[in-house]
Amino acid sequence: MVDRSPRVRASELTGRAWLNTGGRELGWPDLRGKIVILDFWSFCCINCLHVLDELRPLEEEYSDVLVTVGVHSPKFEHEADPDALAAAVDRYDIRHPVLDDPELGTWQAYTARAWPTLVVVDPEGYIVAHLSGEGHVQGLVSLVKELVDEHEAKGTLHRGDGPYVPRPRPEGVLSFPGKITALPEALRAPGAEGATYLVTDTGRHRVLELDSTLENVLRTWGGTEKGYLDGAADGALFNEPQGLAVLPEAVRARAGYDVVVADSVNHRLRGIRLGTGEVVTVAGNGVQRLLDAEGARTGDPNVIDPAADPLEVSLSSPWDVVWSDRADAVIVAMAGTHQIFSFDPRTGSLAVFAGTGNEGLLDGPTGDAWFAQTSGLAVDAAGTVWLADSETSALRRIDFRDDDVVVSTAVGQGLFDFGFRDGDGERARLQHCLGVAVLPDGSIAVADTYNGAVRRWDPASGTLSTLAQDLQEPSDVLLEERGEGEDPLLLVVEANAHQVVRLPLPKEARFVDEGASQTQRPPSLIAGGTLDLVSRFAAPSGQKLDDRWGDPTQLKVSSTPPEFILAGSGAAQGLTRTLTLNPEIDDAVLHITARAAACDGEPGGEIPDHAACHLYQQDWGIPVRVTGDAADESEMVLDLRGIN
Known part of the structure; x- marks a missing residue:
């Protein structure tokens, strides 16, 4: 008991x-x-x-x-x-x-x-x-x-x-649609007149092909109930599908399918063969990706065996996909692990393309960068990958340079900063953006979801402006190519209005300033000097800590700004840590990850062969304020798993 x-x-x-x-x-x-x-x-x-x-x-x-x-x-x-x-x-x-x-x-x-x-x-x-x-x-x-x-x-x-x-x-053609992409003429439904579009009908767990009116359904893949099943178009099942990527012709021929779908809740990538209507699984085993027991000790979430069967690799909430010529692969926004993956449809090879797995905003080489629930992707003419990093309300980019691949931020400050403000990149703010698209002049349209707006980032001038407002949670944007002499239009997936709408691109920039905000979560008041971190963990009944190879627990600690912690940052075994704090900084955010590995078995006994093992993990982003008052916290207790 x-x-x-x-x-x-x-x-x-x-x-x-x-x-x-x-x-x-x-x-x-x-x-x-x-x-x-x-x-x-x-x-x-x-x-x-x-x-x-x-x-x-x-x-x-x-x-x-x-x-x-x-x-x-x-x-x-x-x-x-x-x-x-x-x-x-x-x-x-x-x-x-x-x-x-x-x-x-x-x-x-x-x-x-x-x-x-x-x-x-x-x-x-x-x-x-x-x-x-x-x-x-x-x-x-x-x-x-x-x-x-x-x-x-x-x-x-x-x-x-x-x-x-x-x-x-809700009723209607669409239910909480997620993402949209255009089909090339060769892949459109037989007899279709004009452009057609694939849309993820996320609320009904389907992929639809819509005609040029955006109101008539030409083809459907998946049922209206969530599930997981490969097969014919009318029998296959998805679970909250999101991003869509049409593969280049040469890649389609070798891969044997035409479209990659980010099947988010199934933690899989699915392929659609448009000619036959067949749906196939191309990556993911359906088990949400976490570190395995060995990873819990090493703290390395970035190693995927390049020879691994892609159907045996765990993924975590893939949210968007886009083909990149520079990477020669599909780029995957792996929202659940705050990372960017690559996937080669020709070989099935999966790799961590960018991100350590830490949640936050940190620029630099891809192996060092931090992301936060990236949910939208687009590639421009130069091959730069643009990213909507939703939890940091940030527009990010991945640039391919001669010697390396580097992550940088155009707009965004961190996990707790957001707002509705146009202007230069340092001053501008978004609020939980989910989609991006490249416009004819090389600027970037952003589905600024929680502001109900579409924004435009101009890399040439380094400024953010507003294209449209008063939308109901726009989740994606797509440039619609028009005939010669016609102005291009923007297709906007308006998720909470259950529709896709066309918007003209304004001739002149419009600047809005409704202010910048921070998450209204009260900071933890700490005394300063040093801070003891304690993460409590008790293995559930019927499980014991997996100590066969040493301490199976780990704390990883960092801060924004990084100089707030003078000593005690980084990853190390154990669930306690003493931090030495910078006396010149009063307000900061602590980023803490606690992990523990436990396996089925009774305390004091041996872990049986083939026992199921479990990783317990939590990431905290905790705003703190140093008061200098000895009555405030000098110890911070965080329950990874606490039983009273």
Whole structure:
């Protein structure tokens, strides 16, 4: 049994409104007798989206005793919009009550420090577990089973339906479309007149070919239910497909398929043979990519065996894909690991193309760069790859130089900086951008998603301007080539309006300044001098730490600005660290990654051969403020997995 003393009663659930309850406000008396998982999330956060999918089987298996309550605690200003939250609940097919917590009141009451955070409350209303990050489902299964047995024996478990009330679903040709690309004439549907476009109908888990009106469906791949299945167009299944890339003709001939699809929730790349309609898996084993047990010790997420079978390699939420002549490969925005991958359709070879796996904004050689949930890609005439780095609200670029490949930032400051401001790159701000496209003059159109706008970055002048406003979460942009003498148009995927629209390109730049913002998350107040970091981890029941090759735990620590930490940064084994802080810097962000590897087996016993092993990992980006007050924190405790 888990030791749960001293017992701490769950704090009240306070917020602006409830969703998925039929308008009913919930409190702990309404949830008494149920095991409750509080899921603190934000709809921008890829790790939070992973947890939503991790929890679904658990929710289904224990539907009569378990209630998940999503506590939506926004990071970005747009996420505090109740209409945007309602759309996100629909888009991600969330089938449990959701509390809208725009002021972070419930977040702070439960001392959450990271998205996602999970808090488990027993049927009597006491907290029994506090977990950060993803990958906890196996431990939650064990804990829920234990709580069911304990409280059924005590008579405090109440079986029956929970408080979830479904919302009506949107109707129309498209449902939360994600990405768009044009088909060359040779690949269009037979008999099609004029241009046609492939669009990912993400909310219905399909790929569609639309005619030139953008309203009529010519061909469909996938069903309207999520799943994973290869085969004929009408039998194949996707799960929230996103990016699309049409391969060059010579590559198509060797690969045996025409289009690469980023099948995000399936953690796979899929191929479509347009002639036959067949859907095939071309990379990914369906298991979300994390470091394996050895990687947890070495801290190296960047090694993929070049000879590995691409169907045996784990991926993590691929969000966009684009062909790059300079890389001679498909470039993949691997949002779930904050990295950029390359994929060669001719050989199946996969590689980490850029990014260490650290979440943040750091420029430099591709092997050193940091990204943050990159979600949009485009290639310009010079071969430069442009990236929409959503969690840093940044427009980034990868340049191919004579001797190396380098990452730089055009617009963006970091994980907690955003806004709606045009002007020079240092001053300009975006808000969670998801798509990019190259315009005829070499400038870059940006789907500035959470600002409901399309912006234009001019590399020649180094300025950002606004092309269009008042859109409903634009998720992608594409230049539409027109006939001779006709002005080009911009196709905009307007996700929350369930449509693709055409916009003219303005003749003159328009500059908007609605200000710059930072995430309204209160900084942790620390005394200064030194700071002790402690990440608590307890292996779930039925598991033990995998110490066969030494300490299976690790902390990786850095900061923005880097000079904030004078000593103690970097990666090392163990879950404790003492940092020496720069006395000349008062405000900073700590970037902390904690990892632990555990395998099935009882504490004190041997780990059985072929035992299943699990990696527990959480990334924190924690704003801190040095006060000089000895009463403030000199120790920061972060729960990788904590049981009360």
